[in-house]
Amino acid sequence: MMQVIRVDSEDRNLEMGSSRPHALVMPFPAQGHVTPFVKIANLLAQRSIKITFLNTEAIQQRITTASPENCNNQDHIDLVTMPDGLGPPENARTSFGELVDSFAQTAPKYLEELILKINGSEGEKITWLIVDENMGWAVKVAKKLGIRQAVLWPCSAALRTLFVHIPQLIETGVIDAHGTPKEQKLVQISPTMPAINTDHFGWNCIGDLKEQQTVFHYMYSNHQIVKDADWLLCNSFDELEPTEFLLNPYVLPVGPLLSDSHPNGLAGNLWKEDSTCLEWLDQQPASSVIYVAFGSVAMFDERQFHELALGLELSNRPFLWVVRPDFVEGQVAYPDEGFQARVAARGRMVGWAPQQKVLAHPSIACFISHCGWNSTIEGLSSGVPFLCWPYFADQFLNQSYISDIWKIGLYLNADNEGIISRGEIINKIEELLTDKKVRDRVLRLKKMAKESASEGGSSMKNLNAFIDAMLQT
Numbered sequence: 264m265m266q267v268i269r270v271d272s273e274d275r276n277l278e279m280g281s282s283r284p285h286a287l288v289m290p291f292p293a294q295g296h297v298t299p300f301v302k303i304a305n306l307l308a309q310r311s312i313k314i315t316f317l318n319t320e321a322i323q324q325r326i327t328t329a330s331p332e333n334c335n336n337q338d339h340i341d342l343v344t345m346p347d348g349l350g351p352p353e354n355a356r357t358s359f360g361e362l363v364d365s366f367a368q369t370a371p372k373y374l375e376e377l378i379l380k381i382n383g384s385e386g387e388k389i390t391w392l393i394v395d396e397n398m399g400w401a402v403k404v405a406k407k408l409g410i411r412q413a414v415l416w417p418c419s420a421a422l423r424t425l426f427v428h429i430p431q432l433i434e435t436g437v438i439d440a441h442g443t444p445k446e447q448k449l450v451q452i453s454p455t456m457p458a459i460n461t462d463h464f465g466w467n468c469i470g471d472l473k474e475q476q477t478v479f480h481y482m483y484s485n486h487q488i489v490k491d492a493d494w495l496l497c498n499s500f501d502e503l504e505p506t507e508f509l510l511n512p513y514v515l516p517v518g519p520l521l522s523d524s525h526p527n528g529l530a531g532n533l534w535k536e537d538s539t540c541l542e543w544l545d546q547q548p549a550s551s552v553i554y555v556a557f558g559s560v561a562m563f564d565e566r567q568f569h570e571l572a573l574g575l576e577l578s579n580r581p582f583l584w585v586v587r588p589d590f591v592e593g594q595v596a597y598p599d600e601g602f603q604a605r606v607a608a609r610g611r612m613v614g615w616a617p618q619q620k621v622l623a624h625p626s627i628a629c630f631i632s633h634c635g636w637n638s639t640i641e642g643l644s645s646g647v648p649f650l651c652w653p654y655f656a657d658q659f660l661n662q663s664y665i666s667d668i669w670k671i672g673l674y675l676n677a678d679n680e681g682i683i684s685r686g687e688i689i690n691k692i693e694e695l696l697t698d699k700k701v702r703d704r705v706l707r708l709k710k711m712a713k714e715s716a717s718e719g720g721s722s723m724k725n726l727n728a729f730i731d732a733m734l735q736t
């Protein structure tokens with residue numbers, strides 16, 4: 264017998280019968296992808312949509328180790344795992360190329376088996392797949408099984424525009440059929456976008472040539488598959504990238520996807536969060552602290568690490584610096600034995616911070632960032648100006664938007680030896696923090712981000728349309 268689902272027109276919450284939309288949510292197995300998927304899963308679960316969240320075994324093991332207390336108490340959310348084809352979760356996973364290679368070969372079978380198993384059991388049947396664009400192959404599996412598909416692009420619309428233009432880049436000889444640039448030059452993809460250095464195409468700053476080609480083919484084939492998905496969502500907002508969304512007309516912005524403080528929210532950190540830094544921030548003057556964090560992948564060599572440490576020391580300002588245990592090639596060793604004691608009164612180093620809460624704290628003055636897309640969107644949504652220190656992938660493109668288009672941050676320039684010196688760091692901190700126009704612009708973006716994600720705002724309207732579509736299925 265058909266179940267009646269009542270939808271409240273105001274908040275789209277369901278009054279439950281025994282049937283409701285059930286979405287399998289599946290991020291690419293990396294921190295910067297798990298984060299926005301956890302956010303959208305929590306958001307949908309709060310609207311009473313049943314969620315089954317699928318991580319690889321290796322990722323889930325890390326999340327459970329990092330926050331065991333927060334892994335099994337979610338309303339409306341079940342956790343499931345599948346292998347990534349690279350052996351036991353304990354094995355090191357250092358090659359992106361190996362991961363995507365293994366995925367392309369083994370994961371469709373695992374996914375199909377998993378969905379058939381869930382849908383063959385007593386519980387609610389999976390009716391939707393919400394998947395990362397970097398897992399486009401899953402769309403094929405869902406289509407085969409008659410499940411509706413929504414693809415979430417966890418980066419900027421600008422980066423997606425680059426993918427849309429790959430056929431033209433091949434045709435005009437900028438890259439070969441394997442994504443390798445024929446020469447290093449600046450390319451103007453569209454008149455409304457900043458020129459992109461071919462060295463910074465995203466897939467070609469990862470590993471050696473073979474790995475770059477594997478990554479290119481994996482990403483581009485996913486990009487082509489997802490064109491046929493039912494919904495394409497993006498963690499950005501219309502007012503932030505208006506012309507880029509015109510170039511991606513089928514993509515609906517639903518960002519900024521931010522975590523809230525829902526007590527039963529799903530956890531997604533791969534490192535244990537040190538939230539004691541929030542109490543430390545409470546003791547700092549307003550707009551005084553330099554927050555320094557480089558996401559989950561970037562690594563420094565010892566010399567660059569020391570230069571950053573000394574730059575922070577010599578800035579004479581309070582700072583909160585995320586030094587992941589694997590942040591330095593080799594071992595984390597500060598410039599000299601006295602460093603930690605000298606900065607103890609005004610500097611705090613943590614292994615992993617509650618970044619979104621940190622950025623929203625009134626004591627934060629600026630963000631020295633690698634410009635990963637999540638950090639970019641979290642920083643601007645909190646009204647925090649940037650010093651840009653990109654490492655790889657889309658981060659160079661994000662840097663140009665931050666510095667040249669939105670003008671809410673500054674470049675940090677490397678010297679002749681490729682090092683960002685302590686002098687450069689100190690000078691740019693001073694320049695950034697004394698520029699009132701930058702501060703005004705980022706506060707304007709903060710307001711726009713908030714409005715967009717609030718009821719009646721552009722992203723919220725898109726999200727509501729998506730939720731309505733789920734409810735009508």
Ligand SMILES: O=c1ccn([C@@H]2O[C@H](COP(=O)(O)OP(=O)(O)O[C@H]3O[C@H](CO)[C@@H](O)[C@H](O)[C@H]3O)[C@@H](O)[C@H]2O)c(=O)[nH]1
Nearest residue numbers: 294295298558559560585615616618635636637638656657
């Ligand atoms: O101490 C920390 C440091 C980071 N984060 C969070 O971790 C996420 C990091 O994401 P992001 O800023 O995007 O950086 P990466 O982890 O490096 O993300 C990868 O994935 C992104 C999305 O595809 C890309 O934009 C990046 O270039 C790529 O490196 C963010 O949500 C942060 O809030 C914390 O919670 N605590």
